Amino acid sequence: MSMSSGEKFIKAIKFGILSPDEIRRMSVVNIVSPETYDEDGTPISGSVMDPRLGAIEPGQTCPVCGNTMRACPGHFGHIELALPVINVLFVRHIYDILRAICAKCSRVKLPPNEMERYRTYLRKLRERYPLLATRFAEYLKRKAIKMSVCPHCGAKQPKIKLEKPTTFYEVSEDRKEMTRLNPITIRSRLERIPDEDLELIGYDPKDARPEWMVLTVLPVPPTTMRPSILVETGVRSEDDLTHKLVDIVRTNERLREHIAAGAPQIIIEDLWELLQYHVTTYLDNEVPGVPPAKHRSGRPLKTLAQRLKGKEGRFRGNLSGKRVDFSARTVISPDPYLSINEVGVPIDVAKVLTVPERVTPWNIDELRKYVLNGPNKWPGANYVITADGRRLDLRYVKDRKSIAESLAPGWIVERHLKDGDIVLFNRQPSLHRMSMMGHIVKVLPGKTFRLHLAVCPPYNADFDGDEMNLHVPQTEEARAEARVLLLVQNHILTPRYGGMIIGAIQDYISGAYILTSKSVLLTKEDVVDLLAAAGYVGEIPEPAILSPKKLWTGKQIISLFLPEDFNYHGRANISAGHLRCDDIECFWDSYVVVRKGKLLLGVLDKKSIGAEQQENLLHWLTKEYGVEYAKEFMDRLFRMFIRVLEKRGFTMRLDDVSIPDEAKKEINEILMEAFKRVQELVKMYLNGELELIPGRTLEETLEIKILEVLAEARDRAGEAAAKYLDPFNYAFVMARTGARGNILNLTQMAASLGQMTVRGERIWRGYMGRPLPHYERDDLGPLARGFVVNSFFSGLSPTEMFFHAAGGREGLVDTAVRTSQSGYMQRRLINALQDLYVEYDGTVRAADGSIVQFVYGEDGIDLMRAAHGKAVNIERIVERVVGWKM
């Protein structure tokens, strides 16, 4: 690769410790004064507000760099500490090094004859395996710490103790005598370590001499990074860091004076201790064992470490998570008349969010109109940028007309959001890439974002108060990328398993089922109405029934939207139980057959057009005719399905779950029979006749068997109830077609709730030998252990209601715990894997180009484009070609 000479590349990044020399070199002023301002409010030279630390007042020029507030980056100062103090952030290192070196001669306690060997080995490792080198150095350090006699000078080694957070003691070997090591002693020991020895225990003496971990000079950050706030009353409120720095300067100067005056040792030591405290809390105000420095109000100060740490710290809060302009957030609500690609944006929002548009001869007339409309009338414009880069705020321009007239190619108009613009739409938690998709704007009245119901599954959105965010891309590149890659239609298939994540849900499924069922015949008026709802333009097919009246079937209507060469065979969702059909000869209409683009047999329901389904009719349409086709198909048909329900009426009512008396009797008999079997099991258990399940105790065996019997009883009760339900009863239709709910929900409403469980066991906790005082002790019968005989329709008894609540509570706790735990786990996984990518040769690589997998997923298959995890689905290809499923 050829590069122009001016380019510079980052080859490596290295962190080190600032040396006292370096701190002095980058400093512009030595800070000595604890007073910051004099009476008239001018900052005192030589204090932490020294003007040389940076221009902070508007109009002030910096005495160091000559810039004004806008351009002056600020400059460091320094404090010469009267006595050295330990840097808390390095105590662990200081502790390790002190133990690894000889207390007398300061050599690293490794055998002298082996040191050279270690050194060459370490250097070799460092070249090829930097990771192993750090581990080897760590090993050497541990080895040196273990030595109780110095191999260099033969001195016996005292034990070194660290008293958290910053005090070191030396415990002499013979007598249990503790002497305190002050920072001066520590520093001098660290200073005497030879460079060659440091290398062995993993420190690079060029950038991290250990004595630099004991501070003798403290850098004072520029005023620009600790701005003071002016309250309206004229009172100045200083930043926490400034407060802390003043504390340090004050103690430091007092200490210096006392030393100069020859004060007693105790006073000096007390002040030294205080200086250590202030420096410690300045660096980190959450060190264990140190009382945090407080503000006058009692609030703990936010010092250096607190600025960086945690969710709102510099890294997670400001670098990974920046706040942005051109964004909006509001409540979402549904709008089935939008396309799945669209999002409804309130006019109020559209008037604030803008798109920069460059003036050309082709759009100048239109842009003039926007400028004339101004910022308060939609569609208008908020800003105009002239050819020479001046920015005109249309809110404060008196004469918009003259600006509109002087508009010329090369100018930029920041016009309001309008129909057809592309935006990014997002709902938290953003767990997968479909959590942020590109939508086409449709400006609408109202105050909520509107979205099509079929895009609820990818966002996991509902309308119980959910809010979503919207972002307006500002460059041509970003807009192109959004249109090509992020548009909703490109995310109909999920990359997780290649199935549809966008498809029919709830009412769409009910509507499709109603429309396509055999019993529905449509008059010409119906047909025309439905086709108009779908926006169909074209001929109406020959009616299925000509006489006495022209009538059409719903399947004929669907067929109008299918491609002419499309074939499909598959079971419908209702194909279960006694409606089950496995091939084309199906009395129940539960096997879907499409031949040459005609829906011949079968009803459309969740299995054919539903979201989160695989290898169904909609899935093959999407894969074989493209996402554009699928989008169009869904937009049109789904609108029609809604119309079907509007015309016919579709609701669930109490009757839907009421059953006749004979059904109640039958259910009661089933339950009583089960109860009898439970009694028998209990009797067998008491007599010791129960046969053990391998690996289970007697009690566990009994419980498992009872649960089996009762679960079966509940299912049978449900089946009995279903027998008496009208097949076109709304609740039942929804359950069968998969639109909403399942047969179990119906069973619980109509027949019996069945056994309540907590942690998979029958409910037994509470009193001694019984869950509630309403039962005998040690009653193992169904009713005493949380079996609910009643249904939601018949109503629960008080004890039943308690058991139901106990079971329901577990579900709530589980979801709360699961979401928090899986959220954190996902965060860790994403952080660990975010730089991996699939190289053009099919390998998975880490950011440095090292190989993670030799073939992606060990089979090189892109799940999104694959069929059921396989590269090709031969059955489907045969079906397409032959027109029949083999």
Next chain:
Amino acid sequence: MPTKKDLSKILEHELVPKHEVVSLEEGIEVLRKYGVRPEQLPWIKASDPVVRAIGARPGDIIKIVRKSPTGGEIVVYRYVVPG
């Protein structure tokens, strides 16, 4: 401490895929194919039982042929590192 004989037994276990040390030429060919330096291959420790069983030394490249439930037979490489 397992003996060399004990170690060679593990190679016969059905769950241990085929490991072999590749020749210098073949190793260079592998590196050329993927365009990587040896240490950019996934690592395997010299103390790994299989590595000891086949007698590979740090710096060698090992070829592993294993069955994958999705991909049939798959060939991967490991770079032996000290440890």
